[in-house]
Amino acid sequence: MTSPTRPAAARFELVIPTEQGEFIARYSARGLARLTFPRTGTAPRVRPAIPRDLLQQISTWHRLTSRALKMILSGRAPLNWPPLDLSGGTEFQRQVWAALQRIPLGRTASYGDLARDIGRPQAFRAVGGACGANPIVVLIPCHRALAANGRLGGFSGGVKWKRTLLAAEGIAVPAR
DNA sequence: AGGCGAGTGAGGA
DNA sequence: TCCTCACTCGCCT
Numbered sequence: 001m002t003s004p005t006r007p008a009a010a011r012f013e014l015v016i017p018t019e020q021g022e023f024i025a026r027y028s029a030r031g032l033a034r035l036t037f038p039r040t041g042t043a044p045r046v047r048p049a050i051p052r053d054l055l056q057q058i059s060t061w062h063r064l065t066s067r068a069l070k071m072i073l074s075g076r077a078p079l080n081w082p083p084l085d086l087s088g089g090t091e092f093q094r095q096v097w098a099a100l101q102r103i104p105l106g107r108t109a110s111y112g113d114l115a116r117d118i119g120r121p122q123a124f125r126a127v128g129g130a131c132g133a134n135p136i137v138v139l140i141p142c143h144r145a146l147a148a149n150g151r152l153g154g155f156s157g158g159v160k161w162k163r164t165l166l167a168a169e170g171i172a173v174p175a176r
Numbered sequence: 177a178g179g180c181g182a183g184t185g186a187g188g189a
Numbered sequence: 190t191c192c193t194c195a196c197t198c199g200c201c202t
Contacts, residue, residue, distance in 0.1 A: 090186080090187075092185090092186065092187090093186090093187090110196090110197095111195075111196055111197085112196075112197065115185095115196090120185080122183090122184060122185065123184080123185050123186075124184080124185085124196050124197065125183090125184055125185060125186080125194070125195095125196045125197080126184085126185040126186040126187080126194090126196090127185090127186095127195090127196080128194065128195040128196055129185085129186060129187065129193090129194060129195075130186080130187095130195095131195055132194080132195050133187085142195085145195075146195095147195080147196065147197085148196075148197060148198085149197095152195095153195050153196080154194090154195030155195060156195070159195090162195090
């Protein structure tokens, strides 16, 4: 056939400028597949052009992503969300990510709480791993997962970001 | 209070 | 099959 078949895994990147830097959003044909923190000191890279048949769809999603991100960064709960393409995760990871999305803005849960939420009370340690594999920072609020006894725990994007995000949501940030 | 070790489930090499 | 965790708990100073 003449229609160019895109690989199912095709991803298209757009940036979201914020006061904190440029977040990078990556879209598949199914929705937002990845959102990453601003990188410091990397050369701007060439991004593949978005095919015409996806342009309008992705533009719409990107507006939703940008607004939702900026809302959370300013401590307000987003009204609308882009569709999320979480097909890259395992079943267990998707369950953890869904549990994270149930934590309201301004609230936190411990890794143990999340493990109980998904019906695997002993899997609290694996929950940490799934949080670390979260492909969509901020919108899937892995920063709201703390260790037991209110300790901060870790963060794949760096603990500084975790503190920043918690502070933006008005959460008292543990000393460590 | 704080350190330490064992136990734990999932994922990746 | 092994190893590594963004953990938790209990026991010990």
